[in-house]
Amino acid sequence: MSATIIDGQRVAADLLRKTGTLAADYERAYGRKPSLATVLVGDDPASHTYVRMKANRARSLGLASQAHYLRADSSTEDVSELVRSLSDDDAVDGILVQHPMPPQVDERRVFDSISPAKDVDGVTSASFAAMALGESGFSSCTPGGIIRLLDSYKIDPTGKHAVVVGRSPILGKPVGMLLLTRNATVTFCHSKTRDLDQIVREADIVVAAVGRPELVQGDWIKPGSTVIDAGYNAGNVGDVEYPTAAQRAGFITPVPGGVGPMTIAVLLSQTVEAALRLRGE
Amino acid sequence: MSATIIDGQRVAADLLRKTGTLAADYERAYGRKPSLATVLVGDDPASHTYVRMKANRARSLGLASQAHYLRADSSTEDVSELVRSLSDDDAVDGILVQHPMPPQVDERRVFDSISPAKDVDGVTSASFAAMALGESGFSSCTPGGIIRLLDSYKIDPTGKHAVVVGRSPILGKPVGMLLLTRNATVTFCHSKTRDLDQIVREADIVVAAVGRPELVQGDWIKPGSTVIDAGYNAGNVGDVEYPTAAQRAGFITPVPGGVGPMTIAVLLSQTVEAALRLRGE
Numbered sequence: 001m002s003a004t005i006i007d008g009q010r011v012a013a014d015l016l017r018k019t020g021t022l023a024a025d026y027e028r029a030y031g032r033k034p035s036l037a038t039v040l041v042g043d044d045p046a047s048h049t050y051v052r053m054k055a056n057r058a059r060s061l062g063l064a065s066q067a068h069y070l071r072a073d074s075s076t077e078d079v080s081e082l083v084r085s086l087s088d089d090d091a092v093d094g095i096l097v098q099h100p101m102p103p104q105v106d107e108r109r110v111f112d113s114i115s116p117a118k119d120v121d122g123v124t125s126a127s128f129a130a131m132a133l134g135e136s137g138f139s140s141c142t143p144g145g146i147i148r149l150l151d152s153y154k155i156d157p158t159g160k161h162a163v164v165v166g167r168s169p170i171l172g173k174p175v176g177m178l179l180l181t182r183n184a185t186v187t188f189c190h191s192k193t194r195d196l197d198q199i200v201r202e203a204d205i206v207v208a209a210v211g212r213p214e215l216v217q218g219d220w221i222k223p224g225s226t227v228i229d230a231g232y233n234a235g236n237v238g239d240v241e242y243p244t245a246a247q248r249a250g251f252i253t254p255v256p257g258g259v260g261p262m263t264i265a266v267l268l269s270q271t272v273e274a275a276l277r278l279r280g281e
Numbered sequence: 282m283s284a285t286i287i288d289g290q291r292v293a294a295d296l297l298r299k300t301g302t303l304a305a306d307y308e309r310a311y312g313r314k315p316s317l318a319t320v321l322v323g324d325d326p327a328s329h330t331y332v333r334m335k336a337n338r339a340r341s342l343g344l345a346s347q348a349h350y351l352r353a354d355s356s357t358e359d360v361s362e363l364v365r366s367l368s369d370d371d372a373v374d375g376i377l378v379q380h381p382m383p384p385q386v387d388e389r390r391v392f393d394s395i396s397p398a399k400d401v402d403g404v405t406s407a408s409f410a411a412m413a414l415g416e417s418g419f420s421s422c423t424p425g426g427i428i429r430l431l432d433s434y435k436i437d438p439t440g441k442h443a444v445v446v447g448r449s450p451i452l453g454k455p456v457g458m459l460l461l462t463r464n465a466t467v468t469f470c471h472s473k474t475r476d477l478d479q480i481v482r483e484a485d486i487v488v489a490a491v492g493r494p495e496l497v498q499g500d501w502i503k504p505g506s507t508v509i510d511a512g513y514n515a516g517n518v519g520d521v522e523y524p525t526a527a528q529r530a531g532f533i534t535p536v537p538g539g540v541g542p543m544t545i546a547v548l549l550s551q552t553v554e555a556a557l558r559l560r561g562e
Contacts, residue, residue: 108416125410132413132458133406133450135389159473161480167461169414177413180448180469185480187468188461192440199442199466 003227003249004153011152012145012261016061019269023062026275033064034275036120036268037086039097041079041105042072047098054096057264063271066092076106080113087115093278094120094271117278120270123170132177138270143175145262146207146228147182153251155205155226157184163200165189165216165239166209171230175207208239218244227252230259284508284530285434292433293426293542297342300550304343307556314345315556317401317549318367320378322360322386323353328379335377338545344552347373357387361394368396374559375401375552398559401551404451413458419551424456426543427488427509428463434532436486436507438465444481446470446497446520447490452511456488489520499525508533511540 027033036058040051055065068082079101086092095118101107108125116126122140130137139147150157162184166172172188180186184205189196200206200220208216209230218241221227227249231239238255246252253259308314317339321332336346349363360382367373376399382388389406397407403421411418420428431438443465447453453469461467465486470477481487481501489497490511499522502508508530512520519536527533534540 108414125414125416126406128410128413129406132409132454133389135406159475161475173413173458173461177454180454180471183471183473185468185470185474187466189466190461190464192464193466194440194442 003246003252005246006149006153006228006251006253006258008145008149008253008258008261011149012265014152015148015262015265015269019265019272020061022272022276026272027062030279032091033062034093034272035064035066035091036094036096036271037066037068037089037092039068039070039079039082039086039095041070041074041098041101047100051096051098054264054267058268058271061268063268072102073104074102075104076109079105079110083110083113087113087118092118093275094118094267096121096267097123099123118274120267120274122174122270128169128174128177131174131181134181138274139178139266140170140174141263141266141270142171142209142230142259143178144266144270146175146230146259147178148262148266149228149253149259150205150226155251157182157205159183159185160204161185161187161202162205162207163187163189163203164207164209165196165200166207166211166230168209171209172207175209175230179205179207206240210239212239213237214239214241216240216245218242218246218248221245221248223248224250226250228259229253229255231255232260284527284533286527287430287434287509287532287534287539289426289430289534289539289542292430293546295433296429296543296546296550300546300553301342303553303557307553308343311560313372314343315374315553316345316347316372317375317377317552318347318349318370318373320349320351320360320363320367320376322351322355322379322382328381332377332379335545335548339549339552342549344549353383354385355383356385357390360386360391364391364394368394368399373399374556375399375548377402377548378404380404399555401548401555403455403551409450409455409458412455412462415462419555420459420547421451421455422544422547422551423452423490423511423540424459425547425551427456427511427540428459429547430509430534430540430543431486431507436532438463438486440464440466441485442466442468442483443486443488444468444470444484445488445490446477446481447488447492447511449490452490453488456490456511460486460488487521491520493520494518495520495522497521497526499523499527499529502526502529504529505531507531509540510534510536512536513541 229238510519
């Protein structure tokens with residue numbers, strides 16, 4: 001038996017298509033496109049590439065995008081001030097602050113200067129609390145994308161044991177809390193966890209979200225379970241040992257083409273949603 | 282072998298004594314007492330009793346306390362408006378909104394109208410996110426009290442498997458997230474969890490926080506583990522079947538006299554801390 005492969009490309013393409021339609025409707029109704037502002041601090045080439053990709057994708061879908069660049073030696077207050085001005089700007093619907101930021105910048109303070117109504121990347125404390133407490137708000141994009149993948153394949157987390165490996169503030173913690181609001185029993189594992197293999201062996205849903213190649217070994221996977229690999233490591237390798245895991249799992253996300261494509265699709269979808277909500281829709 | 286009994290009365294008394302000293306220092310320095318404002322909506326006799334107890338305890342410790350009562354038919358906006366005015370009032374250091382509130386009141390919206398700087402009961406989204414993400418802020422009082430009990434008995438959660446039974450926004454979820462920031466592997470269980478007994482059997486630390494008498498059976502307790510009973514049910518019965526559990530656990534909280542006394546001690550301690558922080562200390 002081998003697993004059903006969760007086709008993130010297809011699910012993301014569906015979401016992008018709907019988002020494009022909503023963006024066109026918005027423009028007809030309000031005379032301007034939904035608008036995403038991106039903020040990038042410093043000169044990291046990879047970050048510049050990411051931001052450019054996101055902006056291009058936004059424009060190709062019928063969104064407007066504006067890019068803001070700050071010097072690598074900017075202070076927390078410099079970045080927060082820009083973010084606050086974007087939060088107050090009626091021409092901006094969504095704000096994406098690319099991270100990591102340079103070490104002198106307090107990311108949490110910068111994130112929390114984003115208006116929650118424009119937090120389409122789901123990084124504010126307000127958005128985190130909304131995800132964790134089951135209130136309305138924007139999801140962190142990768143966690144939100146993972147939930148959409150499960151929904152798309154009709155995998156209901158209710159009563160299942162979900163094991164999340166990783167506890168970062170924008171991936172492990174929010175995806176675990178989203179699964180908890182969806183009635184899974186949720187275990188958070190991390191670098192200090194003992195007997196990780198034993199815990200993963202009990203999982204009906206495994207979410208690997210640490211960024212360590214093949215940390216989750218294939219023979220740990222419970223037969224028939226769902227394996228979500230949110231890791232991406234050099235050489236197109238995920239956090240799960242795919243070949244063996246795919247023989248045991250019931251559903252599995254490939255790397256690439258699984259979780260990856262969902263992130264930007266959720267970002268742009270949430271941008272259009274923010275634009276509509278800001279108009280009171 | 283029988284468990285060491287975690288003496289919440291003693292730990293709470295120590296914390297109250299320190300809090301009283303800090304309150305007296307504060308009054309000498311600033312010419313007024315640290316001040317707690319309580320808000321109570323409606324006529325529930327138990328809630329009136331709780332609020333009166335907290336106010337009396339505050340005054341006996343050298344804090345000022347002011348009580349605000351609203352009618353049972355108050356709207357979300359009525360309550361939020363009062364809370365916002367207390368948030369803006371320089372004579373108020375901490376705000377406690379007694380809950381549950383009447384069903385027509387949106388508790389989340391009321392809680393989030395408390396300034397996080399005065400959220401000494403740890404109920405705002407901002408406080409929740411701070412607890413979950415390891416940022417500075419006030420803890421929900423019972424979760425914060427549980428962590429203090431563990432610290433007081435030198436029980437380090439690092440690498441231990443903590444199982445939290447219950448997922449309420451002010452008890453189960455925050456205590457689990459606090460344990461996660463303290464490097465425990467954390468499992469959240471609830472009414473939809475299958476095989477609860479099997480999961481509890483693996484736990485090095487069990488936190489029972491549901492309010493169902495003796496839901497956690499004594500023979501589920503792993504020998505030598507730590508049992509924290511945050512449940513309180515009629516007839517002085519906790520959520521754990523105490524007599525058997527106490528024979529197996531390494532450490533256990535009794536009911537009453539375990540977790541219970543910590544809640545008000547943390548509330549008053551955080552009120553004095555809020556007063557000091559608002560003065561820039």
